[in-house]
Amino acid sequence: MENPGLVTFREEYVYRSKVTEAAYEGRANVILHEMAHMWFGDLVTMQWWDDLWLKESFADFMGAYSQVAATKYSAGWITFANRRKAWAYRQDQLPTTHPITADIRDLEDAKLNFDGITYAKGAAVLKQLVAYAGSEAFFEGARRYFKRHAFGNTTLADLLAVLAETSGRGAEAMAEWSRAWLETAGVNVLSPEVVTDAEGRITSFAVLQEATAEYPVLRPHRIAVGLYDRDEEGLLVRSHKSSWMSPPRPGPRCRS
Numbered sequence: 001m002e003n004p005g006l007v008t009f010r011e012e013y014v015y016r017s018k019v020t021e022a023a024y025e026g027r028a029n030v031i032l033h034e035m036a037h038m039w040f041g042d043l044v045t046m047q048w049w050d051d052l053w054l055k056e057s058f059a060d061f062m063g064a065y066s067q068v069a070a071t072k073y074s075a076g077w078i079t080f081a082n083r084r085k086a087w088a089y090r091q092d093q094l095p096t097t098h099p100i101t102a103d104i105r106d107l108e109d110a111k112l113n114f115d116g117i118t119y120a121k122g123a124a125v126l127k128q129l130v131a132y133a134g135s136e137a138f139f140e141g142a143r144r145y146f147k148r149h150a151f152g153n154t155t156l157a158d159l160l161a162v163l164a165e166t167s168g169r170g171a172e173a174m175a176e177w178s179r180a181w182l183e184t185a186g187v188n189v190l191s192p193e194v195v196t197d198a199e200g201r202i203t204s205f206a207v208l209q210e211a212t213a214e215y216p217v218l219r220p221h222r223i224a225v226g227l228y229d230r231d232e233e234g235l236l237v238r239s240h241k242s243s244w245m246s247p248p249r250p251g252p253r254c255r256s
């Protein structure tokens with residue numbers, strides 16, 4: 001629990017004998033998550049529970065980010081994808097799903113939102129935001145946000161304002177990004193469409209984005225496409241990598 005200046009842990013994290021590597025890695029992640037709350041949640045707190053994600057998604061994101069950047073657990077993002085993000089994908093396809101920024105009427109509503117959407121989907125979306133805005137712009141935005149709002153309360157608009165400044169993408173682009181990712185529920189499916197000639201050479205490659213009928217929203221995705229070769233041992237080795245961003249387009253299915 002991230003009490004300001006004093007993080008407290010339950011006895012389940014005080015190991016009395018040797019435990020698995022996954023358990024040590026999980027504990028390191030929780031320690032970093034709670035440390036991140038000293039900024040996201042304690043120094044600056046959301047005005048109301050609608051923006052619970054402002055602290056929980058950031059703490060979840062920073063837990064994995066700092067684990068990879070500063071500790072021996074360099075596979076932190078792989079663990080994140082397999083555990084946290086898998087949890088988010090599952091919850092986002094249930095009838096109970098909701099947008100990351102939720103409409104919270106009272107404290108009963110607030111309690112329900114400590115879930116896989118607020119924590120894990122929010123953190124995954126922040127990873128997408130770092131890819132969209134650039135990591136320097138993202139961290140410079142965070143520094144300005146804390147300077148401007150230290151010991152105060154904020155809403156989503158305050159965060160978008162600093163990111164519009166530092167990313168150079170402008171207020172309208174950030175608002176559009178927020179509408180697509182934070183204010184709508186549901187998942188997209190991205191799939192490759194590869195066309196080859198008679199010799200098996202790739203002649204065209206497209207990424208198709210689909211949405212469900214319930215949540216027909218297509219989103220801007222910044223992704224990398226990799227090409228892999230087999231080596232003598234049959235292992236796949238990446239030979240090319242490109243960064244690619246899709247434009248958001250209307251309609252239930254788009255081709256980019």
Ligand SMILES: [Zn+2]
Nearest residue numbers: 033037056059
């Ligand atoms: Zn937390």
